[in-house]
Protein backbone atom coordinates (compact mmCIF):
# COMPACT_ATOMS: atom_id res chain seq x y z
CA UNK A 1 0.00 0.00 0.00
CA UNK A 2 0.94 3.63 -0.41
CA UNK A 3 -0.54 6.85 0.96
CA UNK A 4 -2.32 9.51 -1.07
CA UNK A 5 -4.46 12.58 -0.64
CA UNK A 6 -7.76 11.83 -2.35
CA UNK A 7 -10.90 13.84 -2.95
CA UNK A 8 -14.28 12.13 -3.19
CA UNK A 9 -16.17 15.35 -3.89
CA UNK A 10 -15.28 18.85 -5.07
CA UNK A 11 -15.20 21.56 -2.44
CA UNK A 12 -13.03 23.36 0.09
CA UNK A 13 -9.70 22.15 1.49
CA UNK A 14 -11.59 19.85 3.87
CA UNK A 15 -12.50 17.45 1.03
CA UNK A 16 -8.87 16.26 0.90
CA UNK A 17 -8.39 12.95 2.74
CA UNK A 18 -5.17 11.09 3.57
CA UNK A 19 -5.90 7.51 2.56
CA UNK A 20 -4.30 4.13 1.92
CA UNK A 21 -4.27 3.20 -1.75
CA UNK A 22 -2.76 0.17 -3.50
CA UNK A 23 0.79 0.72 -4.75
CA UNK A 24 0.45 1.05 -8.54
CA UNK A 25 2.43 -1.14 -10.96
CA UNK A 26 4.20 0.54 -13.90
CA UNK A 27 2.79 -0.60 -17.24
CA UNK A 28 4.53 -0.38 -20.63
CA UNK A 29 6.29 2.98 -21.01
CA UNK A 30 5.68 3.91 -17.37
CA UNK A 31 7.79 4.43 -14.26
CA UNK A 32 6.98 4.05 -10.57
CA UNK A 33 8.34 7.04 -8.65
CA UNK A 34 8.77 7.37 -4.87
CA UNK A 35 8.17 11.05 -4.18
CA UNK A 36 10.68 12.94 -2.06
CA UNK A 37 8.74 16.17 -2.54
CA UNK A 38 5.51 17.27 -4.22
CA UNK A 39 4.95 20.75 -5.64
CA UNK A 40 1.93 22.85 -4.61
CA UNK A 41 0.37 24.77 -7.50
CA UNK A 42 -2.69 26.90 -7.96
CA UNK A 43 -4.00 24.43 -10.51
CA UNK A 44 -4.40 21.95 -7.63
CA UNK A 45 -7.01 24.30 -6.18
CA UNK A 46 -8.90 24.37 -9.50
CA UNK A 47 -9.06 20.56 -9.55
CA UNK A 48 -10.12 20.44 -5.90
CA UNK A 49 -12.94 22.97 -6.35
CA UNK A 50 -14.10 21.45 -9.64
CA UNK A 51 -13.25 24.49 -11.81
CA UNK A 52 -11.15 21.94 -13.72
CA UNK A 53 -12.84 18.55 -13.95
CA UNK A 54 -11.45 15.13 -13.00
CA UNK A 55 -13.30 11.84 -12.42
CA UNK A 56 -13.77 11.18 -8.69
CA UNK A 57 -12.33 9.92 -6.45
CA UNK A 58 -9.16 11.67 -7.55
CA UNK A 59 -5.63 12.20 -6.35
CA UNK A 60 -4.80 15.76 -7.38
CA UNK A 61 -1.34 17.27 -7.93
CA UNK A 62 0.76 17.81 -11.03
CA UNK A 63 4.36 18.08 -9.88
CA UNK A 64 6.86 16.03 -7.98
CA UNK A 65 10.43 14.88 -7.58
CA UNK A 66 11.76 11.59 -6.34
CA UNK A 67 13.49 8.34 -7.09
CA UNK A 68 12.49 5.81 -9.73
CA UNK A 69 11.65 2.49 -8.07
CA UNK A 70 10.71 0.44 -11.15
CA UNK A 71 9.99 0.85 -14.84
CA UNK A 72 7.66 -0.99 -17.22
CA UNK A 73 8.58 -2.57 -20.53
CA UNK A 74 9.91 -0.35 -23.29
CA UNK A 75 11.43 2.28 -21.00
CA UNK A 76 15.01 2.95 -22.10
CA UNK A 77 15.99 6.41 -20.87
CA UNK A 78 14.96 6.10 -17.22
CA UNK A 79 16.11 3.40 -14.79
CA UNK A 80 15.47 2.44 -11.16
CA UNK A 81 17.54 4.68 -8.88
CA UNK A 82 17.36 7.75 -11.14
CA UNK A 83 16.60 11.08 -9.48
CA UNK A 84 13.75 12.58 -11.49
CA UNK A 85 11.18 15.36 -11.55
CA UNK A 86 8.09 16.16 -13.59
CA UNK A 87 5.36 18.73 -14.09
CA UNK A 88 1.99 18.43 -15.74
CA UNK A 89 -0.83 15.99 -16.14
CA UNK A 90 -2.25 13.58 -15.52
CA UNK A 91 -3.04 14.49 -11.93
CA UNK A 92 -1.85 12.15 -9.16
CA UNK A 93 1.13 13.79 -7.49
CA UNK A 94 -0.30 14.03 -3.94
CA UNK A 95 0.90 10.50 -3.13
CA UNK A 96 3.95 8.91 -1.58
CA UNK A 97 4.40 6.81 -4.75
CA UNK A 98 2.87 7.13 -8.21
CA UNK A 99 3.09 5.76 -11.71
CA UNK A 100 3.67 8.18 -14.57
CA UNK A 101 4.62 7.93 -18.24
CA UNK A 102 8.41 7.76 -18.32
CA UNK A 103 8.57 10.26 -21.19
CA UNK A 104 7.19 12.92 -18.82
CA UNK A 105 10.18 12.56 -16.46
CA UNK A 106 13.39 14.54 -16.62
CA UNK A 107 16.52 13.61 -14.70
CA UNK A 108 17.35 16.08 -11.94
CA UNK A 109 20.88 17.47 -12.16
CA UNK A 110 22.97 16.53 -9.09
CA UNK A 111 23.14 20.20 -8.05
CA UNK A 112 19.35 20.43 -7.67
CA UNK A 113 17.91 18.90 -4.50
CA UNK A 114 14.51 17.20 -4.40
CA UNK A 115 12.67 20.07 -2.72
CA UNK A 116 13.94 22.57 -5.26
CA UNK A 117 13.13 20.12 -8.04
CA UNK A 118 9.54 19.73 -6.89
CA UNK A 119 9.19 23.48 -6.41
CA UNK A 120 10.62 24.58 -9.73
CA UNK A 121 9.30 22.31 -12.44
CA UNK A 122 5.74 23.48 -13.03
CA UNK A 123 6.25 27.13 -12.14
CA UNK A 124 9.71 27.32 -13.76
CA UNK A 125 8.72 25.62 -17.02
CA UNK A 126 5.74 27.97 -17.13
CA UNK A 127 7.99 31.01 -16.73
CA UNK A 128 10.25 29.57 -19.43
CA UNK A 129 7.57 29.29 -22.09
CA UNK A 130 5.85 32.55 -21.09
CA UNK A 131 9.04 34.58 -21.50
CA UNK A 132 10.70 32.67 -24.36
CA UNK A 133 7.85 31.42 -26.52
CA UNK A 134 4.40 32.89 -25.79
CA UNK A 135 5.98 36.33 -26.11
CA UNK A 136 9.70 36.49 -26.75
CA UNK A 137 10.76 39.14 -24.23
CA UNK A 138 13.64 41.31 -25.45
CA UNK A 139 16.31 43.18 -23.47
CA UNK A 140 15.17 46.68 -22.64
CA UNK A 141 11.44 45.94 -22.80
CA UNK A 142 9.24 46.73 -19.81
CA UNK A 143 6.73 43.98 -19.00
CA UNK A 144 3.86 43.68 -16.51
CA UNK A 145 3.70 40.67 -14.15
CA UNK A 146 0.72 40.03 -11.87
CA UNK A 147 1.10 38.09 -8.58
CA UNK A 148 4.78 39.00 -8.80
CA UNK A 149 5.65 37.59 -5.36
CA UNK A 150 4.00 34.22 -6.04
CA UNK A 151 5.51 30.99 -7.29
CA UNK A 152 5.47 31.72 -11.01
CA UNK A 153 5.80 35.44 -10.25
CA UNK A 154 9.15 35.38 -8.46
CA UNK A 155 10.63 33.21 -11.21
CA UNK A 156 9.25 35.50 -13.93
CA UNK A 157 10.74 38.57 -12.23
CA UNK A 158 14.21 37.04 -11.93
CA UNK A 159 14.26 35.50 -15.37
CA UNK A 160 13.04 38.70 -17.05
CA UNK A 161 15.78 40.66 -15.30
CA UNK A 162 18.31 38.05 -16.46
CA UNK A 163 17.11 38.62 -20.04
CA UNK A 164 17.64 42.36 -19.55
CA UNK A 165 13.99 43.34 -19.44
CA UNK A 166 12.36 45.60 -16.84
CA UNK A 167 9.51 44.30 -14.71
CA UNK A 168 6.51 46.12 -13.27
CA UNK A 169 5.18 43.71 -10.65
CA UNK A 170 1.68 43.78 -9.16
CA UNK A 171 1.20 42.45 -5.61
CA UNK A 172 -1.27 42.89 -2.76
CA UNK A 173 0.91 43.88 0.22
CA UNK A 174 3.98 45.94 1.07
CA UNK A 175 5.87 42.82 2.21
CA UNK A 176 5.19 41.15 -1.13
CA UNK A 177 6.34 44.33 -2.86
CA UNK A 178 9.68 44.12 -1.03
CA UNK A 179 10.02 40.48 -2.01
CA UNK A 180 9.28 41.16 -5.68
CA UNK A 181 11.80 44.02 -5.71
CA UNK A 182 14.43 41.77 -4.14
CA UNK A 183 13.85 39.34 -7.01
CA UNK A 184 14.21 41.71 -9.90
CA UNK A 185 11.04 43.78 -10.17
CA UNK A 186 12.11 47.34 -11.04
CA UNK A 187 8.73 48.79 -10.10
CA UNK A 188 6.00 47.35 -7.92
CA UNK A 189 2.36 48.38 -7.81
CA UNK A 190 0.33 47.39 -4.74
CA UNK A 191 -3.23 46.53 -5.77
CA UNK A 192 -4.72 47.01 -9.21
CA UNK A 193 -7.29 49.76 -8.57
CA UNK A 194 -5.32 52.35 -10.57
CA UNK A 195 -3.15 49.97 -12.56
CA UNK A 196 -3.36 51.49 -16.07
CA UNK A 197 -2.57 54.94 -14.66
CA UNK A 198 0.34 53.50 -12.66
CA UNK A 199 1.75 51.77 -15.74
CA UNK A 200 1.30 54.97 -17.77
CA UNK A 201 3.29 56.93 -15.19
CA UNK A 202 6.05 54.31 -14.89
CA UNK A 203 6.46 53.90 -18.67
CA UNK A 204 6.15 57.60 -19.49
CA UNK A 205 2.98 56.88 -21.44
CA UNK A 206 4.42 54.10 -23.62
CA UNK A 207 2.55 51.28 -21.79
CA UNK A 208 3.84 47.67 -22.05
CA UNK A 209 4.20 45.20 -24.94
CA UNK A 210 3.07 42.22 -22.85
CA UNK A 211 1.05 41.54 -19.69
CA UNK A 212 1.37 38.23 -17.83
CA UNK A 213 -1.94 37.94 -15.98
CA UNK A 214 -2.54 34.92 -13.74
CA UNK A 215 -5.21 36.56 -11.61
CA UNK A 216 -7.98 36.36 -14.23
CA UNK A 217 -11.40 37.83 -13.56
CA UNK A 218 -10.40 40.68 -11.22
CA UNK A 219 -7.57 42.11 -13.34
CA UNK A 220 -8.41 41.21 -16.94
CA UNK A 221 -9.81 44.53 -18.15
CA UNK A 222 -7.21 46.59 -16.28
CA UNK A 223 -4.50 44.45 -17.88
CA UNK A 224 -5.81 45.17 -21.37
CA UNK A 225 -5.61 48.87 -20.57
CA UNK A 226 -1.91 48.55 -19.72
CA UNK A 227 -0.94 47.35 -23.20
CA UNK A 228 0.68 49.42 -25.93
CA UNK A 229 -0.85 49.11 -29.43
CA UNK A 230 -0.28 45.58 -30.83
CA UNK A 231 0.44 44.40 -27.27
CA UNK A 232 0.06 40.79 -26.15
CA UNK A 233 -2.34 39.89 -23.35
CA UNK A 234 -1.23 36.61 -21.80
CA UNK A 235 -4.04 35.42 -19.55
CA UNK A 236 -2.62 32.25 -18.04
CA UNK A 237 -4.44 31.71 -14.74
CA UNK A 238 -7.64 32.23 -12.72
CA UNK A 239 -6.58 32.87 -9.12
CA UNK A 240 -9.54 35.28 -8.69
CA UNK A 241 -11.87 33.28 -10.97
CA UNK A 242 -12.08 32.67 -14.71
CA UNK A 243 -12.37 35.57 -17.14
CA UNK A 244 -15.98 35.82 -18.35
CA UNK A 245 -16.70 35.71 -22.08
CA UNK A 246 -15.93 39.06 -23.67
CA UNK A 247 -16.42 40.97 -26.90
CA UNK A 248 -13.47 40.61 -29.28
CA UNK A 249 -14.19 44.12 -30.51
CA UNK A 250 -12.56 45.32 -27.27
CA UNK A 251 -9.21 44.19 -28.71
CA UNK A 252 -9.76 46.46 -31.71
CA UNK A 253 -10.85 49.42 -29.61
CA UNK A 254 -7.81 49.15 -27.34
CA UNK A 255 -5.23 49.09 -30.15
CA UNK A 256 -5.19 45.91 -32.28
CA UNK A 257 -4.25 43.81 -29.27
CA UNK A 258 -3.32 40.12 -29.29
CA UNK A 259 -4.56 37.70 -26.66
CA UNK A 260 -3.64 34.15 -25.73
CA UNK A 261 -4.71 31.67 -23.06
CA UNK A 262 -1.72 29.31 -22.95
CA UNK A 263 -1.17 26.10 -20.99
CA UNK A 264 2.00 24.31 -19.98
CA UNK A 265 0.49 21.10 -21.36
CA UNK A 266 0.53 22.42 -24.92
CA UNK A 267 4.05 23.78 -24.67
CA UNK A 268 5.47 20.53 -23.24
CA UNK A 269 3.39 18.10 -25.31
CA UNK A 270 6.42 17.04 -27.36
CA UNK A 271 9.15 15.37 -25.31
CA UNK A 272 11.85 17.30 -27.19
CA UNK A 273 10.25 20.58 -26.08
CA UNK A 274 9.92 19.39 -22.49
CA UNK A 275 13.60 18.42 -22.35
CA UNK A 276 14.78 21.65 -24.01
CA UNK A 277 12.65 23.77 -21.67
CA UNK A 278 13.89 21.85 -18.60
CA UNK A 279 17.52 22.27 -19.75
CA UNK A 280 16.94 26.02 -20.11
CA UNK A 281 15.37 26.14 -16.64
CA UNK A 282 18.11 24.04 -15.02
CA UNK A 283 20.78 26.27 -16.54
CA UNK A 284 19.33 29.55 -15.22
CA UNK A 285 18.90 27.97 -11.78
CA UNK A 286 22.39 26.41 -11.78
CA UNK A 287 23.96 29.73 -12.84
CA UNK A 288 22.25 31.53 -9.97
CA UNK A 289 20.33 33.84 -12.31
CA UNK A 290 17.06 32.42 -10.98
CA UNK A 291 16.74 31.31 -7.34
CA UNK A 292 13.88 28.98 -6.47
CA UNK A 293 12.36 30.22 -3.22
CA UNK A 294 10.73 27.41 -1.26
CA UNK A 295 9.13 29.76 1.26
CA UNK A 296 6.69 27.23 2.76
CA UNK A 297 6.73 23.49 3.36
CA UNK A 298 3.86 21.35 4.65
CA UNK A 299 3.48 17.65 5.28
CA UNK A 300 1.73 16.06 2.31
CA UNK A 301 -0.84 14.69 4.76
CA UNK A 302 -1.51 18.34 5.71
CA UNK A 303 -2.20 19.46 2.13
CA UNK A 304 -5.46 21.08 3.29
CA UNK A 305 -3.48 23.63 5.32
CA UNK A 306 -1.29 24.34 2.30
CA UNK A 307 -4.37 24.97 0.12
CA UNK A 308 -5.88 27.24 2.75
CA UNK A 309 -2.72 29.33 2.87
CA UNK A 310 -2.40 29.51 -0.93
CA UNK A 311 -6.00 30.60 -1.42
CA UNK A 312 -5.75 33.15 1.40
CA UNK A 313 -2.79 34.73 -0.46
CA UNK A 314 -0.56 33.94 2.53
CA UNK A 315 2.17 32.16 0.57
CA UNK A 316 5.05 33.70 -1.34
CA UNK A 317 7.35 32.01 -3.82
CA UNK A 318 7.00 28.23 -4.04
CA UNK A 319 5.48 25.72 -1.63
CA UNK A 320 6.46 22.07 -1.29
CA UNK A 321 4.54 19.18 0.29
CA UNK A 322 6.67 16.54 2.00
CA UNK A 323 5.53 12.87 1.96
Ligand code: NDP
Nearest residue numbers: 041042147150151152171172214237238239240263264313
Ligand atom coordinates in the same frame (compact mmCIF):
# COMPACT_ATOMS: atom_id res chain seq x y z
P1 NDP B 1 0.83 31.96 -6.68
O1 NDP B 1 1.93 31.64 -5.77
O2 NDP B 1 1.04 33.04 -7.68
O3 NDP B 1 -0.45 32.24 -5.82
C1 NDP B 1 -1.54 32.95 -6.33
C2 NDP B 1 -1.39 34.47 -6.11
O4 NDP B 1 -2.38 35.11 -6.90
C3 NDP B 1 -1.66 34.91 -4.70
O5 NDP B 1 -0.54 34.82 -3.85
C4 NDP B 1 -2.08 36.35 -4.91
O6 NDP B 1 -0.95 37.23 -4.92
C5 NDP B 1 -2.68 36.34 -6.30
N1 NDP B 1 -4.11 36.56 -6.27
C6 NDP B 1 -4.75 37.61 -6.80
N2 NDP B 1 -6.06 37.53 -6.58
C7 NDP B 1 -6.28 36.41 -5.87
C8 NDP B 1 -7.44 35.81 -5.32
N3 NDP B 1 -8.66 36.37 -5.48
N4 NDP B 1 -7.30 34.66 -4.65
C9 NDP B 1 -6.11 34.11 -4.49
N5 NDP B 1 -4.95 34.62 -4.98
C10 NDP B 1 -5.05 35.79 -5.67
O7 NDP B 1 0.39 30.62 -7.45
P2 NDP B 1 1.17 29.80 -8.57
O8 NDP B 1 2.53 30.37 -8.78
O9 NDP B 1 1.02 28.35 -8.30
O10 NDP B 1 0.30 30.09 -9.86
C11 NDP B 1 0.14 31.40 -10.30
C12 NDP B 1 -0.92 31.44 -11.36
O11 NDP B 1 -0.41 30.92 -12.57
C13 NDP B 1 -2.20 30.67 -11.05
O12 NDP B 1 -3.30 31.41 -11.52
C14 NDP B 1 -2.02 29.42 -11.89
O13 NDP B 1 -3.22 28.84 -12.23
C15 NDP B 1 -1.30 29.96 -13.09
N6 NDP B 1 -0.53 28.96 -13.81
C16 NDP B 1 -0.82 28.75 -15.11
C17 NDP B 1 -0.09 27.87 -15.87
C18 NDP B 1 -0.36 27.73 -17.32
O14 NDP B 1 0.39 27.05 -18.02
N7 NDP B 1 -1.41 28.33 -17.84
C19 NDP B 1 0.97 27.06 -15.26
C20 NDP B 1 1.28 27.43 -13.90
C21 NDP B 1 0.52 28.33 -13.20
P3 NDP B 1 -1.18 38.75 -4.37
O15 NDP B 1 -1.63 38.59 -2.93
O16 NDP B 1 0.12 39.41 -4.50
O17 NDP B 1 -2.25 39.35 -5.25
